Amino acid sequence: MNFIFSEEQIQFKDAIKSFLAEECTPSSIRDGWQANKSFNLDRWKNLIELGVLNSNLPQDKGGLGMDQVTLALMVEEMGYAGLPEPVAEQTFLINDAIPFLPKNITEAIESNYNDGGQYIALAHPLAPNPLFLNDSAGLILFDNSECKFIAKDDMDFEVISSNDPSRELFKINSINNAICTSENFDEINSAVSARGALMTAALLIGLAQKMIDLSSVYVLDRTQFGKPIGSFQAVKHMLADVAVKIEFAKPAVYRAAYSLSENNPKSALHCAHAKFMCAQAAELACKNSIQAHGAMGYTWEMDLHIYMRKAWSMMACWGNEDRQQDIIFNTLSSTSEELGVLYTF
């Protein structure tokens, strides 16, 4: 039993943190909103250069074969920075699916993908509207029985609005040509669903942490009645409640990531647990952070909503809290699954 990170893992986390602190600032995100172009090609190319985008591709496919725990630590930082490019919730999911997909699909992906790291979008019933199709080389689409690859020119699509301006969403109107497979569909589909829950959970941890950090700075700065409002217990307690939620959501993410890396048969339960805890933490972070900011929190001007909007989307996509609750209950109530004191590990 050694529930701990290695120095190398922390180095990966720190590397991506300092990269994003420079390349993904609130003002660069707002520039993307202004220009209706949140997908930043320069940043994307730098992420490729840094080795991030392929990090969880198998080594024989040109990746680093990175374990899920390190990946989750990096994804936390992507959440913290409010990264608009869907690295965690699309690219990493596709990378993880590649070893399980049949050859006709992977070849189609590779021929579109590996020439300089073209972006490929992903759509799934749990996150049905793909992002940034105009910037993509194509789309991987999961429907209820098949997995398809569709090249960009083989479909007709239109942009639809998201409540998060960082997310340029699309609706597919028609598909002219697709490479389809139903081989191992259930297995691949549940693997992608579980990982989608985990990736959004890790993003939510970072987003919640960012919101509480912004709030802590704000309540130190803002004075009323002659003192910083952060010296009032009502404000302190609100933010402490969020800190508690974050603290106990984090280890659920790390355990779920570890379970996936170890092919633990309970990994779907563990991923649902992670998303359940993180969605609750992020929800409270939104509520209490805006409250700590007072009326300023309700303005477009404050940066808080950059992260709040992303959090709302990440709570909704890849299975919201309610869906995770169903997964957990169905697992716990089925007689084949043991739970309780002795079955945590």
Added chain:
Amino acid sequence: MHSLKKETQILKMKINFTNEQNLFRDEVRTWLESNVPETSLLSLDTKEGFEQHREWEKTLNQGNWSMVTWPKEYGGRGLDLIQWLIFEEEYYRAEAPTRVNQNGVFLLGPTLMEFGTHEQKSKFLNAMATGDHIWAQGWSEPGAGSDMAAIRTTAVLEGDHYKINGQKTWSSRAAYADWTFGLFRTDLHSERHRGLSFILVPLDLPGITVRPIPQLDGEPGFAEIYFDDVKVPVENLLGGDGEGWKIAMATAGFERGLMLRSPARFQQTAAKLLELYLAKQDHCSPMIQAKVVEAWAQSESYALSIYHTASKMLDGGSIGSESSLGKIFWSELDHMMHQTALKILGASAELSQESKYDAAKWIKGFMFSYAGPIYAGTNEIQKNIIAERLLGLPR
């Protein structure tokens, strides 16, 4: 910009038990299976129940299971934190009796090892292990609750003894305990946390009056202790005169914060809650199911968090506000679980002697769960600590 393209086999994490840890678990389980009393003991807050629990401490000690985390030189097993968590998991699984000497084993014992003289260690540690000395806490006073530095009970040095006058209250276990430990003001001109000393007091001395306070369940789990010119030998001073605050803070330190409530206790409650829900599901609304899932999810998270923290400590890491975060989390969780159980029980939730569906146990636990957010530092005090130390907000 440094590329990530380098080492990839970096997973140091290992979230499962070693063979050695599993063997240890078997050993604990085997012993508990043949030694835990078949019928549950009477409440430890009754005179008869207290003595039954003292007997259980003796039984534990005979098997060398009473002080598992103490170093071997003091008669313990020298278990590390992970082994301790395993021990606790088995202890709750076996539904073994509540530890009547928790104050001694987890609070005073380690403090004595750190600050006690050789004589104090030999006088008190073994007697604690055998259950001969059961300890009560003596911190709070009528005017010193959350604000512990407002302590006014005095201990004046007169030759070879201290003369104590004043009153302690909310002293857990004091109704039947043999000894108490706590803070007393030895410098009468001092203020706040200066001039306090940590003194060990036998509760049978002349001048001491113990007045049990019936708790919400009607039983005296705590008591008031009145001191009227009580003479305590100077050898009972722990650490230096005036160093009491520092020592008390060590007593409240993290490792003991972690040991106050191990995760197994809450995981056991969550599992029983699920069992109760599945038995009565047809009478419940979907809202109840949501709470049952939350109980499992949170108790699971608490366990993961404690294993994570224990691993960090074993790796030489330092610990920050974890005990404050944890105390809020488990106390709110415990209350939520018992509240949910009572909702599932429906109209039986007032039947305090009912054994069907363990109604009586749930009701008793429900009442006790109201104490969690209050004792060991109220949750409001813990939130101040988190806001000030973790989030950097001003005092």
